[in-house]
Amino acid sequence: MITIVPVETKSQRAKFIDFPHDLYANDPNYVPELFLAQDDLLNPKKHPFYQHSTAQPFLAYQDGEIVGRVLAIYNTNHNAFNQVNEGQFGFFDCINDQEVANKLLETAEEWVKNKGANNIVGPINLSTNDTLGLLVEGFDRPPMVMMPYNFPYYMDLISKAGFDKKEDLRAYLVNKSTASQRSVLLLEKLEARLQRSGIILRQINLKDFKNEAEKIKVVYNKAWDKNLGFVPMTDAEFFYIAKDLKMLVDPKYCIIAQKGDEIIGFALGIPNLNEILINIKRGRLLPTGIFKLLFGKKNIKSVRVLMLGVLESYRKLGIEACLYGRIIKNALPSGIVEAECSWMLDHNYLMNHAIEQINADFYKRYRLYEKAI
Known part of the structure; x- marks a missing residue:
């Protein structure tokens, strides 16, 4: 059974940050993010993003083990400036299991929909001023500083959850x-x-x-x-x-x-x-x-x-x-x-x-x- 749990405590936030370290433990190209920087980014009391907007982290559990995570985001300033009404998702990491991915992404969709959004875009790891995008080509070497990294199977998980390509980004x-x-x-x-x-x-x-x-x-x-x-x-x-x-x-x-x-x-x-x-x-x-x-x-x-x-x-x-x-x-x-x-x-x-x-x-x-x- 898969259970989705909102992250509400400091201890839960630490588990949210640490989950990818275990998921990518055997991947030689994975680079751990600095814990202190990630903790600040996700802490509404510390990061100025939360002065105008909101976000909610979620963890997915299966048989008592963490198997995925996602951050649901509602960026009020983004919507006002771009004259849209959308939510975002970020910090998406998941075992290679479509049911887990579906439940995580559906939870993010429902959360931003309750805020009034009619569309959801991602991965965006808080805002476009932070890391964003899913790696879809170039898995043969580690990412550069402040660039994302993920398993190739994420493409299938997100596509099969009903998402379509919005835009591609290039690194030279x-x-x-x-x-x-x-x-x-x-x-x-x-x-x-x-x-x-x-x-x-x-x-x-x-x-x-x-x-x-x-x-x-x-x-x-x-x-x-x-x-x-x-x-x-x-x-x-x-x-x-x-x-x-x-x-x-x-x-x-x-x-x-x-x-x-x-x-x-x-x-x-x-x-x-x-x-x-x-x-x-x-x-x-x-x-x-x-x-x-x-x-x-x-x-x-x-x-x-x-x-x-x-x-x-x-x-x-x-x-x-x-x-x-x-x-x-x-x-x-x-x-x-x-x-x-x-x-x-x-x-x-x-x-x-x-x-x-x-x-x-x-x-x-x-x-x-x-x-x-």
Whole structure:
């Protein structure tokens, strides 16, 4: 018998977070999420998402054992901004059992329907500012930092539960051995052309981080306003994320495009901490995980470009390709051998072309699903 239980206590939340560690115990590509970060994300008393929206985690039990989990989400700001009335599901993990998957997803559907939703979309692990999408191509290697991972059988479980494809997302990989000299020459020519138009590229000034972040927030909320399911971050959400990212930011990988005093675009890359996290048991920093994290950072060989945006009036000038190229050019002398650029919408031809210009390979595909309820 399968029983679905709402997560209501701290102890239950810990079980919700820990379930994937057991599910993926024998998968060499699985990377445990940091427990403390996941706990904050799911704690209504800590994360600013819950100042405007709601979410409810559920666990599935069978014969006394946890066999699945899901988070039902009702994002009020998303619905208002996009003029829709939908719910989302996220944190979906499940044994390879269709009945368990059906009951988990039906529970999420019913929960968001009771909030007034007429459609459900996922996987979205809280909001589009967090991890999202189901991995559907590229299972042969671990995910990069802040990217999801799942078993291939999840595709069948979700499809057979009545969900259809909504949108595909792309991840590109740039490898040191295949990044051609042509890419470097192209970057130099594009940057020279931008400079003639008064547009310069520079690194972020961490000594003035608060003001820099404030200006970047304006670009972020404008540059993504037509992206799939995007909703502008509240000030509380933006600075919550910025505070965490500041600890990871290397100015070489955070490049700003500026014209006069106005920031018109930016790109942010961060070291691929998953190279370390894959060896931190169950995502716990204590007692030894903290040392692995601190001492392993200098040996990281890859970066992920996780944010890139240019104001609409400055697109088609080559700024996107320059931002990507500058991060990759800066990374190579530092011992970095590859960079992932993710995620891009499947139909975002401008951004996809920009990254393909610097010899990137389209190597992973993620999918969002939807279902009318």
